[in-house]
Amino acid sequence: MRRRLAQAVQDFGVPTLSHLQERILRDPALFARLFQYLTVQVSEMFRDPSYFRAIREQVVPILHTYPSIKVWVAGCSSGEELWSLVVLFAEEGIADRTVFYVTDINAEALRFAENGIYPLERMALFSQNYLAAGGKRSLSDYYHAAYGAAKFSQTLKSRVVFADHSLATDSVFLEAHLVSCRNVLIYFDRAL
């Protein structure tokens, strides 16, 4: 935390941490920028393929029994986990009856998630994970590649709601059939 704050002090061009605090209290936009320093954004599509395979094989059959489904992706970062679930749900024929609620405290990451655009060079790993997770087609069926980037289909996005929400300080977000909250609680202490 100290190292990250020291970096922010340097990048924001203020002499001390107290000066940074003073500026942040006055400027909400700066507070949002500070999240880039205070949160870890590492993510990957179909990260830990066995998790997504378990969702496909053990959870989807249960979800099939509901006429409408709500999924909450809590702490979505730049959206890789969301897009993995959206693709999986489309493939399993339940995307049409699902609404995905996607939250994070980092507004910048949420914007990224909403755009659904990733560097093309990351797609080799994502595709490998997708197949290991039981993917039935080719991941490239779901995105459009151009100018060195892959953009996920906008049709897939029509059932996604993005919202700024803190698991630590905001109240209960919604009742959902499935909550996917991965690699977030590891940053919390016991009280949180």
Ligand SMILES: C[S@@+](CC[C@H](N)C(=O)[O-])C[C@H]1O[C@@H](n2cnc3c(N)ncnc32)[C@H](O)[C@@H]1O
């Ligand atoms: C390492 S990423 C995990 C991304 C994704 N869930 C995955 O597993 O690939 C951790 C995310 O948790 C978010 N986060 C940290 N504290 C949070 C909080 N109190 N409420 C909501 N999101 C939080 C961070 O902004 C970051 O985007």
